[in-house]
Amino acid sequence: MTEKPKLTLYLAAPRGFCAGVDRAIKIVELALSKWGAPVYVRHEIVHNKFVVDSLRDKGAVFVEELSECPDDRPVIFSAHGVPKSVPAEARAREMVFVDATCPLVSKVHVEAERHHQAGLQMVMIGHIGHPEVLGTMGQLPEGEVILVETVEDVATLAPRDPERLAFITQTTLSVDDTAAIVAALQARFPAIIGPAKEDICYATTNRQAAVKAIAPKIEALLVIGAPNSSNSRRLVEVGKASGCAYSQLVQRAEHIDWRALSGIRSVGVTAGASAPEVLITEVLDAFRERFDVTIDIVETARENVEFKVPRVLREA
Template identity: 65%
Template sequence: MSADKPALRVLLCAPRGFCAGVVRAIDAVEKALALYGPPVYVRHEIVHNKYVVEGLKAKGAVFVEELHEVPAGTTAPVIFSAHGVAKSVPEDAAARNFFAIDATCPLVTKVHREATVHHKRGREVVLIGHAGHPEVIGTMGQLPEGAVALVETAAQARSFTPRDPERLAYTTQTTLSIDDTAEIVAILRERFPAMVGPQKEDICYATTNRQEAVKRVAPQVDAMIVVGAPNSSNSQRLREVAEREGCRASALVQRAADIDWAVFGSISSLAITAGASAPEVLVEEIIDAFAARFAVAVETVHTAHEDVFFPLPRQLRTDAAE
């Protein structure tokens, strides 16, 4: 151990970082670039991570927020992000004769299908999620205006008035806090016992596993760093979980340069995790930053094994023509 560096025990959460949906979305952009060459247009950030987006920009991806920003008449691929889009977006792409590729995470597509089925069966759909998040906009956009009621908080769950309490169903955003969502669902179920829910919970396996890992390690450390972007819902939830579990200092950081050493410079134990759209290289960068100031001993804490894989969108699979 270095004589001039204080000791720092680092607990590395596992699983952490990229989930299968994020891997699929990034691979979709890279495969499209390899097959068709630049530019490849991407509607919205493919995943919520600046490092990933900048890396894809350097390879020839062009990010736009709306389809009208894509040049008319282009034959270049236009890819929809992992968060999913409203029904009107692929319809608009078809009307403009764009070569559209949908990189929506299959677990988000599952929520879209559930909402659509509930609507067809005459149920009002309650969506538990965060207003303005691309995934919520996409899910609400699967159904006609007014067919989906957004509930963000327990207070809103208590005050929500359905059109018909006997014909009600709920779905959720895939990246929510497990505990907050359970509280909201419990309130709604108590008020509306006939409410129908998903057969399998909508909060995705990756969100669940990363939050469970944080719950395990947060009480054991002085501080926690969540590597992720401020607009990443699942990353924000990880920081909140750490705080709730008693970790006295928790921060969401994008890069090592964001670390507040006034807070993190005098600790003896640290946990590190990463949101589902944060690459492992950024975790390593954070560890290196601490290793420059501390004598670091890293332990990995495994709480789940992940082997989920999603194939690429059909247009990008080499076996698609076979």
């Protein structure tokens, strides 16, 4: 029997589920136990195929629009948030609905509303087409939120009044990239008002900091997460920017490219905020099958955030 090659796995901590994702999944599970199947969910509750498939097996039906839902079954809005028009339509149809929007995304919605009422036009830093961006922009009338994705976009911004501006951001962005865009905004529009506390959420910030801490120790980084998960894709970018040339997103252990890892002696493992711990365990087990593994946990923060589920689901 050939001896397995030695490998050190640097396991980033924190990693995986954040409080908003945990709450959103609980909301679907509690709704199923309260009202029975089917319960409809507008958009993937969180961006992770494993999570969505397991909830589908329990009786959740995932749709993209409210028009696909019957009036007489409960509907849940995903953790990413929805435009104001969606709950308005649900009320008009007298539907039972539960909003699973992450409280940290809701905080950005409230911020946008407050600035709008003060007569300011909003600049949103975010990724075009992402459900969180669509939901946040949909809090205000059309034209009241201008989206910027890059530093270059700032140069071509044409606001209504450069003296009456505020900015908000998507909660799952790269901390470093966003800082550069904010600096460009402040240089071009000195009067622009920013959030009292940054909009990028604690979980996104913590996971990126943990990747930066392990990057100098590793030859390759694996980020467990979904291709449509913004925070997971940012972790891959942070790994590359921190000097880890081989930085890859994998949905599950079966997607690991073992040939690319041959001869490597140190690998970093982290997971996006919507990836469950079971997928991390699966990846670690796959490494143990092939290597003589030593695990080194690199912890940069401790998280004890918890968000309550809506009252309607706390009542029997």
